[in-house]
Amino acid sequence: MATSRYIGPTPLHCADVASAIIAESLEGRDTPVLGVATGSTPLLTYAALVARSFDASRLHLVLLDEYLGLERGDPRSFGSTIDRVLAGPLGVTSERIHVPPHDGEMTAASCGRFEKLLHDLGGVDLQLLGIGGNGHIGFNEPGSPFDSRTRVVELSDRTMDDNRASFGTATAMPTRACTQGIGTILEARQLLLLAIGGHKARILHAAMDGPITPSVPASAVRLHPRCTVIADAAAIAPPVG
Ligand code: F6R
Numbered sequence: 411m412a413t414s415r416y417i418g419p420t421p422l423h424c425a426d427v428a429s430a431i432i433a434e435s436l437e438g439r440d441t442p443v444l445g446v447a448t449g450s451t452p453l454l455t456y457a458a459l460v461a462r463s464f465d466a467s468r469l470h471l472v473l474l475d476e477y478l479g480l481e482r483g484d485p486r487s488f489g490s491t492i493d494r495v496l497a498g499p500l501g502v503t504s505e506r507i508h509v510p511p512h513d514g515e516m517t518a519a520s521c522g523r524f525e526k527l528l529h530d531l532g533g534v535d536l537q538l539l540g541i542g543g544n545g546h547i548g549f550n551e552p553g554s555p556f557d558s559r560t561r562v563v564e565l566s567d568r569t570m571d572d573n574r575a576s577f578g579t580a581t582a583m584p585t586r587a588c589t590q591g592i593g594t595i596l597e598a599r600q601l602l603l604l605a606i607g608g609h610k611a612r613i614l615h616a617a618m619d620g621p622i623t624p625s626v627p628a629s630a631v632r633l634h635p636r637c638t639v640i641a642d643a644a645a646i647a648p649p650v651g
Pocket residue numbers: 446447448449450451452474475488539540541542543546547548549
């Protein structure tokens with residue numbers, strides 16, 4: 411089966427397994443390229459990756475998505491988060507960190523340049539993914555076509571509610587983001603989707619065992635020839651109610 415599943419008893423076990431898969435996927439590559447997600451789910455995995463003796467001297471990091479309207483140095487931006495939790499500790503310098511276009515005039519051309527950059531890097535070796543409460547991957551909200559490319563999207567009310575806490579006030583929360591498309595994500599050589607916590611159980615079940623449909627964007631990972639899904643025991647518990 412193309413999609414393999416690993417259930418870890420705890421989030422720490424999951425992070426350990428995920429970091430081992432990531433390190434192995436990058437080993438021996440001339441230009442290793444890791445696609446990174448932000449949010450709370452991958453934080454333990456990033457800490458576990460940093461703790462491994464792993465050569466990051468040529469590593470490139472490519473972000474899945476970024477809010478529109480935040481400066482690159484804004485601590486709430488995904489770029490800054492990756493600087494703090496992964497790039498800094500691994501010693502990945504700014505010219506090897508690639509963030510989808512998010513400021514100035516957002517055009518199809520700037521999104522196209524980002525896609526070309528991925529191509530010029532030789533493609534993404536492994537793309538790490540979380541899963542949103544509504545099934546989004548990156549910021550591909552329900553209804554996003556499976557062949558979508560990097561583009562500007564409107565965030566759903568559910569996504570804004572889920573992420574508002576990091577922005578303090580309701581009005582400070584960006585309403586738009588630039589995200590790699592599902593088609594872009596599916597071009598990575600390997601996918602690793604992480605789901606941690608009981609609040610992900612219902613949507614993980616829908617994505618992994620329900621129909622493969624744009625209504626549940628994460629279900630698209632099952633179309634990928636090489637995808638691993640790692641979940642902790644809470645995330646696979648039968649949904650209540
Ligand atoms: C963030 C991203 C999102 C998150 C998802 C889950 O870069 O791409 O799809 O992975 O919203 O977020 P957490 O991990 O905070 O539950």
